[in-house]
Amino acid sequence: GDSVTQMEGPVTLSEEAFLTINCTYTATGYPSLFWYVQYPGEGLQLLLKATKADDKGSNKGFEATYRKETTSFHLEKGSVQVSDSAVYFCALSSNTGKLIFGQGTTLQVKP
Amino acid sequence: GAGVSQSPSNKVTEKGKDVELRCDPISGHTALYWYRQRLGQGLEFLIYFQGNSAPDKSGLPSDRFSAERTGESVSTLTIQRTQQEDSAVYLCASSYRVDTEAFFGQGTRLTVV
Numbered sequence: 606g607d608s609v610t611q612m613e614g615p616v617t618l619s620e621e622a623f624l625t626i627n628c629t630y631t632a633t634g635y636p637s638l639f640w641y642v643q644y645p646g647e648g649l650q651l652l653l654k655a656t657k658a659d660d661k662g663s664n665k666g667f668e669a670t671y672r673k674e675t676t677s678f679h680l681e682k683g684s685v686q687v688s689d690s691a692v693y694f695c696a697l698s699s700n701t702g703k704l705i706f707g708q709g710t711t712l713q714v715k716p
Numbered sequence: 717g718a719g720v721s722q723s724p725s726n727k728v729t730e731k732g733k734d735v736e737l738r739c740d741p742i743s744g745h746t747a748l749y750w751y752r753q754r755l756g757q758g759l760e761f762l763i764y765f766q767g768n769s770a771p772d773k774s775g776l777p778s779d780r781f782s783a784e785r786t787g788e789s790v791s792t793l794t795i796q797r798t799q800q801e802d803s804a805v806y807l808c809a810s811s812y813r814v815d816t817e818a819f820f821g822q823g824t825r826l827t828v829v
Contacts, residue, residue: 606774637815639817639818648807648820648821648823649807649809650820651818654817656815694758698815701771701772702747702764702766702771702772702814702815703761703771703772703814704747704749704761704764704811704814704818705761706751706758706759706761707758708757709757709758709759
């Protein structure tokens with residue numbers, strides 16, 4: 606069945622460091638891909654999305670490119686801030702409509 | 717409403733009792749999803765609705781779990797004969813279509829004692 610795999614955390618970085626959180630997926634057809642973020646004490650919210658191959662989603666300095674050839678949707682940010690500390694979830698919407706999440710990656714940014 | 721509303725926000729129940737969790741999605745959203753999130757874990761898919769139909773019930777952990785949706789609006793997740801391992805936060809989300817942004821409620825924290 607369809608699935609999403611994320612790199613395990615926690616990821617600990619210093620402020621202004623470069624961030625990559627890996628995400629790969631298995632799906633039939635052409636899913637839409639998402640990154641959701643859960644800040645401490647808050648609910649999940651959409652960070653960015655891409656709906657077809659080679660699309661790049663971006664928001665708040667974060668980017669991710671839909672790579673069909675490698676079935677990946679890695680999240681990147683050039684310079685992280687303490688306020689980016691959160692749990693990040695990669696997700697896909699399958700061609701059956703099911704919205705499937707990865708296990709989540711905790712990011713801790715230290716000043 | 718302005719967002720996805722879940723009730724109750726917290727529920728403590730005794731082992732063996734039945735519980736009902738409610739989700740009011742954003743008006744006009746055709747897709748509705750239920751997830752379970754255990755402490756420190758990811759989101760475990762339970763079930764989703766397209767309109768009032770549930771095309772995929774594969775995530776329901778056992779026959780003690782059931783869900784329904786009426787009027788393409790409110791949904792209820794029912795857990796019968798609760799067990800301690802059912803303790804978790806139950807999250808509901810809705811989206812306009814299945815491939816668009818899902819908006820999450822704040823969840824119901826269920827504790828089975």
